[in-house]
Amino acid sequence: MPLINPVELRRLVTELDALEAAPEGPGTERRRADLHYTLCVSTGIRDAARAVEQARRLLTPQLEGLAPAAA
Known part of the structure; x- marks a missing residue:
């Protein structure tokens, strides 16, 4: 797996999420494709949807094994 x-x-x-709300256009579509490609390279996953899913998973804090905070 890549670093x-x-x-x-x-x-x-974050940029990909912002593009989802942006008006469609040739520049928007091209940038979305570039972001998908970069996420594929970054995660080592060829499928763009799976790469985005993996990126989100990697960015989610791992809460397992943490003790509850003292009140």
């Missing part, structure tokens, strides 16, 4: 910079990964996912 992943979490800051850069978050930036890519």
Whole structure:
């Protein structure tokens, strides 16, 4: 698995999310394709939808094994 910079990964996912709300156009579609490609390379997964899913999973904090906070 490739080394992943979490800051850069978050930036890519955030930009992709912003494009989902943007008006469609040739520039928007091209940038979306570029982001999907970069996420595929970053995660080592060829399928764009699975790469985005893996990126989101990697960015989700792991809560298992953590003790509850003291009140």
